[in-house]
Amino acid sequence: MNKVVGFIGCGNMAKAMIGGIVKSGLVKPENIIVSDRYKDSLDFVFNEYGVKTTKDNKEVAKTAHIIVLSVKPNIYDLVISEIKDIVSNDVIIVTIAAGKSIKNVEDAFGKDTKIIRTMPNTPALVGEGMTAISPNEKISQEEIKDIIKIFESFGKIEIIDEKLMNAFVSTSGSSPAYVFMFIEAMADAAVLDGMPRNKAYKMAAQSVLGAAKMVLETGKHPGELKDMVCSPGGTTIEAVASLEEDGFRSSIIKAMRKCAQKSKTMSS
Structure with missing residues (x-):
């Protein structure tokens, strides 16, 4: 150019x-x-x-x-x-x-x-x-x-x-903050189970990076990729069930809607 x-x-x-x-x-x-x-x-x-x-x-x-x-x-x-x-x-x-x-x-x-x-x-x-x-x-x-x-x-x-x-702001503009919080929470749980913190951050962050690349590069639906990890009666489905019980997805949707609404208010 x-x-x-x-x-x-x-x-x-x-x-x-x-x-x-x-x-x-x-x-x-x-x-x-x-x-x-x-x-x-x-x-x-x-x-x-x-x-x-x-x-x-x-x-x-x-x-x-x-x-x-x-x-x-x-x-x-x-x-x-x-x-x-x-x-x-x-x-x-x-x-x-x-x-x-x-x-x-x-x-x-x-x-x-x-x-x-x-x-x-x-x-x-x-x-x-x-x-x-x-x-x-x-x-x-x-x-x-x-x-x-x-x-x-x-x-x-x-x-x-x-x-x-406004929808983009909540989906991509602000969302790195949500992901950082998710990584931090994952690392805190690992530390609670005895993992050194520096290793916990690396493992959590790499897992998020890898999961994101799978969505982008495989073209598969996120739900299908989630199902691939969830063996019957296994550890992953146990964690997924707990997240759903605590309103994991609904809390994210609610937060993103609030983010989009705030962006809309700032634009008016």
């Missing part, structure tokens, strides 16, 4: 994206420009990836063909007001903030703007992210392909209707 990619804001998600893009060879480091008010963040991406850095958001707006707004949602309007008169009509604006709809961003720019709303998740930090993408009607198919290449450099993507974004 010969386009210049700019990042306004250099938090963890931006660093993960920059790392993925550079390591994949998709964009040369000299064609990436990053702005942030914190020198330490800029020094990190410069030393780690060799990208251009600046404290001036306007410099990114003048230079980049694709601009990723990787700042907190509460300062989106402030940043947009700073750059909107500089950004040309052919520049693609990529958002990664929860609660910021395409309309919110269009209204903030106050002019025809190419906008792609995205929602990556934190496993992007290890190259295993899951990102949802929703473009506005001003984005061409070729431009969508460029954005897909960026996000595929650190994980998988799905193009979805924007109305499904």
